[in-house]
Amino acid sequence: MITYGDFEKVDIRVGVIVKAEPFPEARKPAFKLWVDFGGDLGVKRSSAQITKHYTIEGLIGRQVMAVVNFPPRQIGPVKSEVLVLGVPDEAGEVVLLAPGHEVPLGGRMF
Numbered sequence: 001m002i003t004y005g006d007f008e009k010v011d012i013r014v015g016v017i018v019k020a021e022p023f024p025e026a027r028k029p030a031f032k033l034w035v036d037f038g039g040d041l042g043v044k045r046s047s048a049q050i051t052k053h054y055t056i057e058g059l060i061g062r063q064v065m066a067v068v069n070f071p072p073r074q075i076g077p078v079k080s081e082v083l084v085l086g087v088p089d090e091a092g093e094v095v096l097l098a099p100g101h102e103v104p105l106g107g108r109m110f
Contacts, residue, residue, distance in 0.1 A: 011069035012085070012109035013037050014099055015044070020059040023047050025076045031056065032078055035066060038105030044068065044081040052093035065097040065109060 019034035029051040036043045046066065050059075067083040074080075086094035099107075 013068050014103055014107045017059045017062050020056045046080045046082045046084050047075050047078050048084045050094045063098050
C-alpha cells in the first residue's frame with residue numbers, strides 16, 4: 001500500500017502527440033513520439049511499443065496521459081523524457097490512456 005502523499009509525487013499530465021516516427025532500432029516494434037504538454041513543459045520525447053493498434057498518421061493530434069517527472073531514460077538512440085501510459089489488451093498489446101474528452105494541455109491528473 002502507498003500513501004496519498006506517495007501518489008501526489010507522480011506527476012501525470014495530458015499532452016498531444018505532435019510528431020511520430022518509426023523506431024526501427026527498438027528491440028520490439030515501437031514508435032518515437034514527441035508529445036506537447038504546453039506551458040512550461042513544452043514538447044517532450046518518448047518511445048512506445050504501440051504499433052499493433054496505432055499508425056503514425058493516427059497518432060498525430062491524439063491526446064495521451066504521461067508521467068512527466070521520471071528522470072530521462074536512454075532507450076537505444078532515443079532519450080525518453082516522459083512515460084506515455086497505456087494498458088494491455090487481452091493479447092498484451094498496449095492501448096493508450098487518454099482523457100474521455102478534449103482537455104487543456106498540461107492538465108494534471110488527480
